[in-house]
Amino acid sequence: MNIGLVGYGKMGKAIEQILIERGHTVSKIINEDNPEEIADIKPENTDVVIEFTGPDSAFDNITSVINNDVPVVSGSTGWLDRFDEVKALVGSGKAAFFYASNFSLGVNIFFKLNEFLAKMMNGRGYDSSMVEIHHTQKLDAPSGTAITLAEGMMKGLEEKTGWVNESTKAEDKIGIVSERIENVPGTHDVQYDSEVDTIKISHVAHSRKGFALGAVLAAEFLAGKKGMFGMDDLLQL
DSSP states (O other), X not given: OEEEEEXXXXXXXXXHHHHHHTTOEEEEEEOTTOGGGXXXXXXXXXXXXXXXXXXXXXXXXXXXXXXXXXXXXXXXXXXXXXXXXXXXXHHTTOOXXXXXSOOOHHHHHHHHHHHHHHHHHTTSSOEXXXXXXXXXXXXXXXXXXXXXXXXHHHHHOTTOOEEESSSXXXXXXXXXXXXXXXXXXXXXXXXXXXXXXXXXXXXXXXXXXXXXXXXHHHHHHHTTOOSXXXXXXXXXX
16 A cells, blocks of 8 residues: 655654555655645555644644545544544545544553443542653643543543543542653553542553554555544454
8 A cells, every 4th residue: 555644753653664564655754844745645646644743733634635535544632623624524525534542452442441440430439530641742731542531431420521631629520630751652540539449540552663553554444445434443342
């Protein structure tokens, strides 16, 4: 497959390595030095684009590629207030879109475990909270993975109506503490506290390789498809 990369930071480079290992060709690399060349990505030269950029550029990158009828896999976070616009664009017959806040197989299993635990904890007198830790280059807080975890918790916790990115206790909100530490790929701790004990589940990433492999698997899955997809579709969870 011919796969384009939009975003060429540490994640983009990790994805490039796995693409080459799996026999794919990198058709185009777009970064901050050549953003205008994204218009050159077309079906005749690119089968799928993998996009990992920042909150300020992700939406424009994604829609530019989709409008050229090229499928997009994206792991960018911090832009999801415009997600419905991308969904409508794809629904109008444009190329497919695959989104995940986290492409790690382990994290997506963790998502399901998190939802199951929240249902078990509902109404049992525990207060829920979360800590997420990432590298200092991560600009958005909380992480997209933390937001997905919070949304999963709210499915099971009837008393929780949202989340707040702070450590302050709020009866109807899940408190998410965000820490940024050098060279931390990603850690997420979900915790339930009562007067008598604490229950905690954690996911700790050891490198970016798991995220990069998941993104490449998503690109292989997306080729030739139309519509909206996510990790549940890829992994059949």
